[in-house]
Structure formats: C-alpha cells, structure tokens
Amino acid sequence: MKTRWDDLTEEFLEREYFVLDLLPEQVPADSRGQFFKIEEYWRMTGEREKQIERFFRILLKLNCYYDFDVLWQEKPVRNPKPAELLRYLMNLLAPRQEPLRIFLDDDAAMVHLIGDDLYLTVYGPDQRLQRILTELARSEGLYFWQPPQ
Numbered sequence: 001m002k003t004r005w006d007d008l009t010e011e012f013l014e015r016e017y018f019v020l021d022l023l024p025e026q027v028p029a030d031s032r033g034q035f036f037k038i039e040e041y042w043r044m045t046g047e048r049e050k051q052i053e054r055f056f057r058i059l060l061k062l063n064c065y066y067d068f069d070v071l072w073q074e075k076p077v078r079n080p081k082p083a084e085l086l087r088y089l090m091n092l093l094a095p096r097q098e099p100l101r102i103f104l105d106d107d108a109a110m111v112h113l114i115g116d117d118l119y120l121t122v123y124g125p126d127q128r129l130q131r132i133l134t135e136l137a138r139s140e141g142l143y144f145w146q147p148p149q
Helices: 004-013 035-044 047-062 082-091 127-139
Strands: 017-021 068-072 075-078 100-104 109-113 120-123 143-145
Touching: 004 100, 004 109, 017 127, 035 047, 047 082, 047 127, 068 082, 127 143
Parallel strands: none
Antiparallel strands: 017 120, 017 143, 068 075, 068 100, 100 109, 109 120
C-alpha cells in the first residue's frame, strides 16, 4: 500500500538535486584516472563509516535550522534525538538496508542516503538551504555541488 511518504518521495525524485560528496564534481565517464579503484579502496578502508560520521555532524547542524521528519522503517520520526539519528545512519552500513529519507521543514526538501554510497543527495533545496549546505559541507572537508540533471 502506497503511503503519503512514498508519494512525496516520488515527487522529490523529479526535482532538482545536489550532492554532498568527497569530490568537487562528477568524474567524467572518460576520465583517465582510476575512480572505481579509488572508490572501492574507500569502501574497503572504512571511508564509508567516516562519511556517515561527517553526514551525521552535518545533519545535526542542519537540524538546528530545519525541522526533520526522518523516515525510518517507513515510520516518520520528528526531530529524532542525536543518538537516534546516529543509529539510523549507522544502520545504513548493514547489508541491504532501505535508504534513509529526511524531509525538511514540512516537506520543503528531501535528504536521501543510501548505505552503499559515499555521497548524500538533497532534492529540492532552495537558495538558503544550498548556502547553508555549502558551508556545512566545507566544515567537514566535503563539497556540495549540482550534478547534471
């Protein structure tokens, strides 16, 4: 049975999106570098865990400005306690976990995290949210940028 959250997610997936990432821009498909080997190295050496911790600190700071509805196991949790949010994020590291979705300020934007990814996606951010996320990403040594849509 489809829920309000499923409908909202589908709507957001059609909107403009940005990423919080380790790299400052998308690696071209014809790049002479070794992106896939490096990405695999990062996954094998604990970089995913470090990335989850960075995302956690960014989300905590972001929650100072915006209310959160965190969709956890298909149930919304309004402004979870920091320890709960960390638990949700760390659970993404387990195999075959559902993505974590966070809806900001009564559905003004959506943050989407998939456990296997080394980036976080933000759908529908307005100018203010983009500015804040740019600064928060910088504070954690990350980049906030818009990939080709």
